[in-house]
Amino acid sequence: MSALDLLPWPNADRRKAKRDSDRRTQARDEGGWPTLSFFCELRGPELVRLFQDETLIPLLKKLGATVTIGLVDLSRERAQVARQLSAAGVPVAAWLLLPEESGYWFNAHNATDAWERYGDFIAWTRAHRLRWSRVGIDIEPNIDEVRMVRQRPLAVLRAIPRIFRCIRRNREMYQGLVARIHADGYPVDAYVFPFIHTEREAGTEVLQRITGMIDLHVDREIAMLYTSFVRPYGEGFLDFYARHFPAVAVGVTGGGVEEGLDPPPPLTWDEFTRDLRLTRRHTRDIHVFSLEGCVEQGYLERLVDFDWGVPTHAPPDALERAAALTRQMKFALRALDRPHVASLAATAAVVVPIGLLGLAVRMLRRGDDDGTPDPQQSS
Template sequence: MHGSIAEGSIHAPALSFFCELDQAALARLFADPIVIEHVRMLNAGICIGLRDLSTERAAVIRHLNEAGVPLTAWLLLPEDQGYWFNINNAPEAAARYAAFRMWTAAHALRWHAVGLDIEFDMRDLQAALANRRYLARVLLRNLFNTQRRRRAIAAYCALAEQIRADGYRTESYTLPFVLDERQVGSSLLSRLLGLADVPVDCDIPMLYSSFLRPYGTGVVWSYGRNARAIAIGSTGGGVSVGGADRIAPLSWEELARDLRLARRQCDAIAIFSLEGCVREGYLERLRSFNWDAPVEIPARAVIRIECIRALLRSILWISARAPQFALATGTIATVLWMKNRHR
């Protein structure tokens, strides 16, 4: 976990870019033909955040279809419905997919996959940022609303099956700690935050080192281990919540480092975001990128993240077995009390 990884014979991974723009900005981005040319020369796909289902957006999608760019439909909701999918808006998510199917058929659009972004409820997040007292209320509501969570998980599983039945590959964009929960059989954090862990064809953990400086590289290396695909970033862009848009995007040196670290871990890499890469001039540099170049393993950052993850998994493991611990503790206490009583 120290030193550097030397040059070898590493080939380019399967690349894709997230693009989360409103309709007008999306049209401006792809009005420049060089953007599509760069993406095509990289053999990359684009994951389009469907912030609306407009005729204008469909025209951009058709243009990308005609250019032969593989596209993923990243399903999103209006902000007043929570934006990302969660246990509070499963019916709205199903309705959104139904509307997406009709919109896709009406405009003869082609998709390679459909992505489910199951994160916090934006309404709760914005309210908690405005009033910290609201956060405790949300966490407790989510933790004890087991019926809503059970119904939402069933609805999302049915939605994923419907997407597969329609001939699409399913993706999920995952917060990193969900991988720790799965490893120890817990769901504590997911319950607190109102998330639903849904089986899909490909989970893509979001390992954005720009949000986690100075230990972000450790997150990429630690959570990237054994992953089929990972997402790195951010190069800028996305919705503005909690001041995320004020965090400095990855420099070229940071992006190059994360790309090489990610490539040592998996064969598929998503970059957030396409619009950030265009603004910073990274697309052209990626076309001549040397994946074989040595990269320094962030030893101190990895050790720090591994220690945090070990502690987190221990807490989650205990939380998942709290009834057993309570029963064992009660049994031991009863035995000791009876022994002392008969002395």
């Protein structure tokens, strides 16, 4: 006898509920049901309040979900929640973050800080006897630079001199950190912008030099494909890039660190489910940003009976826009990968027209001074 047989429902309703339950179980067994993970980036007190909701952990268990906790701090409250989840049988992943004054996210310009933070994380983990299923490195530009560019887009020009910078040593330091995390027994995830794939196809490292993003060898890459930031063409952007990564993060359903401007509205339920189904076409490993946003909007309950089998495709024009952007980006990256050639080309683009203009002026003046009589004077 199943638990459904004990429910005080009419026989027809009970049979329907059992059929739906069997269908979901079959979908999981046949690989139709993806594995879900939810990012959570709340401060300590807010995190504790979130998990005071007694319905939350049972919902996560019903979904078979992992919670990836952003280590905004290494506080007693955060350790308390991590232990609570582990004790309930919910897998917990550690999302490494830096203090904001060190850039918040990991990148080529704070490798030393990243090593120090990991040492603090290990000490905190052992002190509180925490268990982690995986450790994740969030690879993004410095948060202060992101805020500056969002407020004043032309501020991105300040990063142009980095084209000439060598980041090999920084990459080696991060790859060493990955090895250290492995030695401590944890698989390593990297949360990455999808454009890293375009740079690989272009065969350059320009994007990494300018933004500080690092192309690392890890156990799993999770592409951050947040369509809320690229409406109305986000679905094409997601569908185009998701095929190139083993795992994809969708969002944003709400929450997240303040980046300097009002964030776009969170995904509606229709947008969210569209993104889930589009992602499922390419991978079973789906991550959602964020848990707190899904709780606030009541999405977790609706995912329990969610039908993953509805065919979903991005519109052709949205896919073409993503493809065109990729082609343009490759061209730009390959041009900038030879910074001296690019500098000469830029200089030529300015100097040559000026030179031609100067030559034309001189020729006109020579025409005035070559002794040719002025018709008005001769008359």
